[in-house]
Amino acid sequence: MKSDIEGYFDRLWPINRSLTGEGNRKTLEILSEIVDLNIKEVPSGTKCFDWEVPPEWNVKEAWIENSAGERIVDFADHNLHLVGYSEPYVGTLSFAELDEHLYTLPEQPTNIPYVTSYYKRRWGFCMAHNKYESLDRSDTYRVCVDTSFNGSGSMTMAEATIDGTSDREILFSSYICHPSLASNELSGPLVASFVYRELANRDNLYYTYRFAFHPETIGSICYLAQNGRRLQQKLDAGYVLTCLGDEGSFTYKQSRRENALCDRVTEMVLSQSDCAYSIIPFSPIGSDERQYCSPGFNLPVGSLMRTKYEEYPEYHTSADNKEYVSFSSMEDTVRKILQIVDVLEMNHHFVNQRPYGEPRLGKLGLYPSLGTPKRNQEEFAAMMWLLNLADGYNDMLAISTRSGIPLSELIPVANKLTEKGLLVHGDYGPRKTNLS
Amino acid sequence: MKSDIEGYFDRLWPINRSLTGEGNRKTLEILSEIVDLNIKEVPSGTKCFDWEVPPEWNVKEAWIENSAGERIVDFADHNLHLVGYSEPYVGTLSFAELDEHLYTLPEQPTNIPYVTSYYKRRWGFCMAHNKYESLDRSDTYRVCVDTSFNGSGSMTMAEATIDGTSDREILFSSYICHPSLASNELSGPLVASFVYRELANRDNLYYTYRFAFHPETIGSICYLAQNGRRLQQKLDAGYVLTCLGDEGSFTYKQSRRENALCDRVTEMVLSQSDCAYSIIPFSPIGSDERQYCSPGFNLPVGSLMRTKYEEYPEYHTSADNKEYVSFSSMEDTVRKILQIVDVLEMNHHFVNQRPYGEPRLGKLGLYPSLGTPKRNQEEFAAMMWLLNLADGYNDMLAISTRSGIPLSELIPVANKLTEKGLLVHGDYGPRKTNLS
């Protein structure tokens, strides 16, 4: 039986996505079934810092025929056959002339590469190298690239918000510009959408959660042009979700700040799970964290992945397809992100209400009335650490780190102490100073 | 021949100590022979933060007889036989009824466990498990627990002070509530008292030394209720002295601050001794450092021990007795604490009076007049390091750490440089900033 994620994957897979165009609109329309999306059209030509939104690009058809009229490559068969943002062209060419417009992967002769030319006008086709090798060098070829650029078009972006009791924000950002590529990048929008679906049902969230769907680079730059100032003031943690489709272990790429809340939470959740994972340092080469962590913003945004872009051979080829990905793995990723949310939600700076000496726990039924050589060590330890470190400067992550007690053991005890009135919730988010 | 410590041990051993009662008064009266104690009675019912001083508890007699009139367990034989703070009871019971009031250690069948029930009214007896096994399950037993609770009584506490030239303070805190237990805890009050005796003879102490003797937990909480505000302003270093009776190597438990003066001094003294030792991090589970390091106070108080509570099988049993402890080891501990005091006393932030270039040492007879390829390397090195780092920000601990020269070599050279007027004493205690 198909999982929900697989159902959506199958519907989204064949759509041609790019920086702009009908495919992106269609993609967001389908995701709207799960996510209460606020869709925005940003007109072509809109300035965003150093960039401007490109003309809207759409494809009617694109193919090459040999002189016998056989279609040797057809966009209708696979979106990757056409170089992204190819300009229109119709004509008949010798093989030598055609050859300048063909892209293959000699080292992966059965796979079609993913090639784009967003900002320089050209046309081209991508194909399996084996197929390319089989072409008759003496033949002539008819080429049809029936595409259009519309300077009065727009780039389609979408955002969804789940309001918490606070206006402090958590961001999940994914990108929707990759046609018929599975892990990179249908997995990001799918995982983000299913995380949204789970969170939308929750009551009493503290944080306001934002989910951003837009094309990579120009999309996130445009998003920052519209929202960057607010994010600088409100954002406590953010994540670029990408390459989350396979069964590889988790990879977390730190934010430029290295020790921001997004980093601390994720590293603790991963370290207290029993899954393998790796933490990699920030670098300005990668996905949309390049924009979120640009020096003018320097936002607390990391990137959660499984096998990282450029580190699997299927990357940016037709082999990054349904066989490459795993839907149960994507579901597992959704659960992992919900664990991160759970930690963010309880990551108060608790404040001990009886900070002078220890409270009389026995009076509250929290301490055995009989002093014997042995006692219930673990819960007692959690209680003592929480009371000792809950000075308003340590958040729960800091308490777990210093005490060595996993969050899963600290949280129920913190809740019990809160019920008893010994702890109250303090601020969320990073503190400016730490006196402890 | 008995050491002094042994003599006092023998007199204090049989006394029944608890949170309150005549035994505690008697204990402090004996220690008054060595320590100029200021004894305070805190009335039962006095509020101390979240706690209140319990009624005063005293024991006349307590025993169990079998139907043949044989005393099978008697408080007169060993204080540990009676559960601490047992309520009065007289009656005859079946074994099954009695059994609910008996405490043993099956895994240590010859030892009596130490059990208390300070804040819940019950009565009980502790005994060796072998003895317990030998009891006739079909017999009936006469029980006498002749104890009293006096709500108009008091808790007895004591403090002694050795005034220095400064009102900055060093605290030694020990607890007096353990009946007939040797390392934990006659050793703490004994060691503290003998440290007092040595220090009381000294002239020209810089620091004011306070010695606190009171019951654990409620006693230190009460002490903080009375003195906490002053300690927050005046205390530079403090030590909970506990479990110092055996021959195990030293254990130093850091303060909550981890790098407070008490921590730095003790770690350096231990590291520059030739004894084995271990440094353990702060945790809020333990002895009275739980109170001193509670988040509302967060005082610079660590704990000096030999083999730590809960880490030796005799802990909280009748086997923590005179055989378990060593009086020469306690004397050695006294000497080690005096070394800590010596370092505290000379841990100025020295200030070089000729800080611009190096002083002309030859003029003062501190430098060989002949420049040859060799010179007196060690004293010269100490002199140069002291002059270079004595900028008013480095204390002697910092100079020893950075130079790698032991304090024992630095101190005489520092004294010589002070005599020559090259160094003067700066502040004591931790600095707010370190510019060096």
Add this chain to the structure above:
Amino acid sequence: MKSDIEGYFDRLWPINRSLTGEGNRKTLEILSEIVDLNIKEVPSGTKCFDWEVPPEWNVKEAWIENSAGERIVDFADHNLHLVGYSEPYVGTLSFAELDEHLYTLPEQPTNIPYVTSYYKRRWGFCMAHNKYESLDRSDTYRVCVDTSFNGSGSMTMAEATIDGTSDREILFSSYICHPSLASNELSGPLVASFVYRELANRDNLYYTYRFAFHPETIGSICYLAQNGRRLQQKLDAGYVLTCLGDEGSFTYKQSRRENALCDRVTEMVLSQSDCAYSIIPFSPIGSDERQYCSPGFNLPVGSLMRTKYEEYPEYHTSADNKEYVSFSSMEDTVRKILQIVDVLEMNHHFVNQRPYGEPRLGKLGLYPSLGTPKRNQEEFAAMMWLLNLADGYNDMLAISTRSGIPLSELIPVANKLTEKGLLVHGDYGPRKTNLS
């Protein structure tokens, strides 16, 4: 064919240098051929902090003859034969009387030791231990020490300055008080002079470079008395150049601050070279860094050496001579120092002019127009790191450290980005705060 350095070495070698005297003047006169020196005479008796400039010392002749009239030791043969600052003496002595004035190195029987007595009046001769052993113990000896102390003389010091566009300063300090000793210390003044010669030809230096030549200790103390206040305000990095004559690997001794600009630059230049080297921590025992790093100044001054003083057997003996040193090694040192200068000169805090999101590099021809799975990884990485970290807080050293990209690869890319207007130069020198 002789290198330039060798030519100067040969002319400087036989001159008798000391704290003061004609030999120092002659030395600076020769160096004036290369360096535009500003020579200062500081009168004997001038107070410098705790010191005063000694009387000027000059030597006419000094020798010992045996009763047969044979000169057994003669200053005319080797400057080291006479103890530095020997007082005048003429007389005839028994061997036993003479013996109190003789210095040898029994463990190096063919070498003459280097001995001085600057601040205590005495006279003495140094000689090879073999020669000393051969002296007739029953003979009498005629001694002539024809030296003079002139209280109206002066100490000779020199400075040269190469003005940059900024008044921020870099200091190279070497000492000129060692007679006929090669690595320690003709190498320092020679290397400093040849560095000067290279830098003097450069246009558009940012920093102002100062070169100081003076006797060790009293000279640098006097230099600080005159210039210390200005150096505290203006100096970004300084180097004591000493023991640079041999072929040993580089030794860099850190400044007292440990992480000053001089330390960071030098450690990076050495670590990104393919030469062996060692970094040693600051200590207040050594050469003139003792004065520059005295606590009243605490200047950012380290010391660059090859084999360190006291670590080679020839140190402070007649074996530290032309055979011991290598002129190609000194030339190599000059080049290494010029590399340090190159890094200092480009060690801006670059500021990205388009810090919000990444700039559109394709528009500037800095990004391939075709998005394919592969790209020119290294230059692209350098570009991205520079743009990301150029926030005005990271200098180039920090960017190289964090990115792991050697300066040699970063610099051309930084220059290209500057040409394109994406980066502009920010401040030089250490920053007070680092927000990144």
